[in-house]
Amino acid sequence: MVSTKHSGVAGDRPLGTGGEDELGFRDVARRIAQSLVDHASDKGLVIGIEGAWGSGKSSLLFLIEDELAKLPQAQRPSVINFRPWLVGNRDALLANIFASLSKEINLVALRAGDASGISKEKAKAAGEALRKFVSGLGNAGSAVELAGDAIAFAPLKWIGQGLRVAGSWAKGKSADPSLDVLKDRLVQSLRDLGHRFIITIDDVDRLEPAEVIEVLRLARSVADLPNVIYLLCYDCDILAHSVEQASRVQDGRAYLEKIVQLTVMVPQPEPFRLRQWFGDELRQFSSTRSEDELSRLRSVVDVEGGRQLRTPRSVVRALDSLRFFWPPIRDAGGDLADLVWVQLIKDSNPALYRWIEDYCATAAVLTLGTVRVDDAERAQQLKALHAAVAPEHFADHNYRYYFADPLPAASVDFAQDGNGFTLFQRVSDVERDAAITAGRLASPDHYRLYFALSGPSHALTHCDYDAFWAAADKSPDRVAAVLLQLYAIELTGSLSKADLLLERLGGVGDEMLTPNRCWNILAGFADVMDDAYRARPFDQGWIVSLWSRATALIARMVARLEPDPRAVLIRHIFGEGRALGWLTTLMRKETFAHGRYGNRAKPDSEWLFTNEELDEIFELMLERIRRLTIDELLTTVRPLDILFAWKQAGDEDGPREMLRRGIETDAGLIGVLEKMTTIHTSSDRGSYSVLSRGNLDAFLDFDDARQRIEALRIGNNALEVRAKALARAFRDDDGF
Incomplete structure (x- = not known):
């Protein structure tokens, strides 16, 4: 089998000129070549070189010729x-083989002399005898067509008898x-010439069954000639x-024994030699980044390679796959050991490869928290795994452990x-983040690299990471800009790349969260979160959102700051x-957590800010809110939240007075109520707006x-349509 020590994909080609004999076939070929010259019968011989597909038959044949x-x-x-x-039919087959033989006899005649020990006259005689025989075959061809296929496929001595009958039938000849x-x-004449001709026919088993029979009969009957050896x-x-x-x-074997007088079995390569060849060539174009990766790669080559690298062809195919896949995966930060494992399995068991791909995809989505897998699906996946392999494939417990190691979860x-x-x-956050950092197959951000040369759609x-960390090193404005760009990239459902980034930040090591970065990130959050909502609104009250993910990072990040920078950040x-x-949602969250309003106080270990810090937050936020005009209030993201925060911070009259002035006109009333609606969802109606007594009475x-709205909805004015929608929202509250 051809050595592939080069940068390009080799393809499944046999050993050729300049190639390296990786399997030690050279000595075998030398002995076979010598026997063909010294010991083979001069009466003609058909020798079979037998071996499974990919075992190196063609390479051995090349070495024999060499x-x-x-x-x-x-x-x-x-x-x-x-x-x-390459030959179309039986007649062309005969013409081609004898044309090749005639050409070689002519070359023998040209080389005849003392050095070759061949008489020029004998070479010319052999050539002339061959031409006459071929001419006779050509004349016989038409007669055989008339006589029928049975005669055409008959042994040569019977063909001769049939031709004599056909000759007497032909008129005027x-x-x-x-x-x-x-x-x-x-x-x-060939016996007198005393020169040996060796006809090699590779890949006989790849012919159509009818073509196989033609070739075998050609070798054993029509072209069964002295000093002609078929390989x-x-x-x-x-x-x-x-x-x-x-x-x-x-x-069929008994039939072959009548045609092939001698067989040479292609030597079976030793498994360790195939693995050594694979490892030597893999080293020519790849490398590992750590001792852990190198250790895992050794295990992959030894364990999975021992199972899958059974023939020279399997080695070449695996190396070609790796030459093709490794450069882009390396550039994307992928893991060589995981790639080799996947590719070895792909070339030997496509069904198992597809199972691994499907399993990794499902496991990756699970880490996003947008789906879950129940026991029935686990059982189904396990059943599919066992269906993809032979019954005893996982019988060995050690191999079972080895197989599970690269897989996520x-x-x-x-x-x-x-x-x-x-x-x-x-999967713990630590395990997940370690896989992401190393670009492993188990990484939800990298698994698709190993199957499609690109990251998963949600990755x-x-x-993205580099841009964010660079922004975090620079300023809050840069952080805000990067987050807004990532939020514009939607993934699955309401999930965006910004959501995924904030989710991942929770698992990064402390070395990544320097105090400077934490300061800029939190300040960036305080600038960009409302802009993100306006760009693509989300349900803030649902399980998770961009806001809640940002809020979840605050405690860890403020803890990374010294007292003075922390105080400056809060202000x-x-x-x-x-x-x-x-910011209002943060204030309300802490108001309840500290027990300053309601009955949902939490232990101080769960507070984001201390009591003293919350006092300052109240002062800062109330000052900002009181400066708002009614129009400014209504243009904020959640006016109702701001009103409640204002009230819960201790100012009962402030929000009432602002709204009293705001609803003095009909247009003002409608504008205020439109901003005070909330969305309810039911299975029969879907989502609809409600004006809740509990919210408005506050x-x-x-x-x-x-x-007032009921009166406006039946009036004849420009506010009628808006008033009707609000009247419906009032009525819907009655049934909620």
Whole structure:
């Protein structure tokens, strides 16, 4: 098999000129070549070189030809490479083989002399005898067509008899020497010539069954000539099956034994030698980044390579796959050991490869928290895994452990009555982030690299991370700009790349969260969160949102700051942050957590800010809110939240007075109420707007506002349509 020590993909090609004999076939080829010259019968011989597909038959054949070419001229035979799959039909097959033989005899005649030990006259005689024989075959061809296929496929001596009958039938033709007389003359002239011709026919087993029979009959009957040796390369099982199909015989092997007088089995490569070859060439174009990766790579080559690298072809195919996949995966920060594992499995078991791809995709989505896997799906995945392999594939517990190691959220089930594996386990943030950092197959951000050369649709790229960390090193404005760009990239459902980034920040190491970065990130949040909501609104009251993900990072980040920078940050974000809506949710969250309003006080270990800091936050936020005009209030992201925060901070009259002035006019009333609606969702109606008594009574007279809207909805004015929608929102509250 061809050595592939180069940067490009080699393809499944046999050993050629300049190639390296990685499997030690050279000595075998040398002995076979010498036997072909010294010991093979001069009466003609058909030799089979047998081996499974990919075992190196073609490479061995090349080495035999190469060794024959090194022999002294007096011993050197003529080699004819005959490729029957390039020939269209039986007549063309005969014409091609004899044309090749004639050409070689002519070359022998040209080289005849003392050095070759061949008489020029004998070479010319052999050439003339061959031409007459071929001419006789050509004349016989038309007669055989008339006589029928049975005669055409008959042994040569029967063909001669059939031709004599056909010759007497042909009108007005003089009797020419019979075909067997012409062959006798050719046989004698080739015997007198004393020069050996070796005809090689590779990949006989790849021919159609009918073509196989033609080639075998050619070698054994029509072209069975002295000093002509056929070397046929094939997989015996496949060739025997083709013979059975074409000839309708029960035992194709027995049929072959009548044709092929001698077989040479391709030496079976030692498994360790195949793995050594694979490892040596892999080192030429790849490298590992750490001792851990190198250790895992050794295990992959030893364990999975020991199972999958069974033939030279399997080595070449695996190396070609890796040459193709490794550069882009390396550039994306992928893991060499995981890639080799996946590619070895792909080339040997595509069904198992597809199972791994599907499993990794599901496990990656699970880490996003947008789906879940129940016991039924786990059982189904496990069943699919076992269906993709042979029954005993996972019988060895050590191999089972090795197989589970690269997979995300998988472990070995050692229970006696277990099914081998536990799938879709919970993965800790530490494990997930370690896989992401290393670009492993188990990384939800990288797994798709190993199957499609690109990251999953939901993945953050290294460019995304680099841009964010660069912004965090620079300023809050840069952080805000990057987050807004990432939020514009939607993934699944309401998820964006910004959501995913904030989720990932919770698992990064402390070394990444320097105090400077934490300050800029939190200040960036305080500027951008409302802009993100305006760009693509989300349900702030639902389970998770961009706001809640940002809030979840505050405690860890403020803890990274020294007291003075922390105090400056609090004054900055609550005193100057543009995201007043998000900042209001923080203030309300802490108001309840500290027990200053309601009955939902939490332990101080769960507070984001101390009591003293919350006092300052109240002061800063109330000052900002009181400065708002009614129009400014209504243009904020969540006016109702701001009103409640204002009230819960201790100022009962402030929000009431602002709204009293705001609803003095009909247009003002409608404008205020439109901003005080909330969204309810039901299975039968979907989402709809509601004006809740509980919300309105906190700031204005609910019944009075409702009566005014009822009057406006039946009036004949520009506010009628808006008033009707609000009247419906009032009514919908009655049934909620």
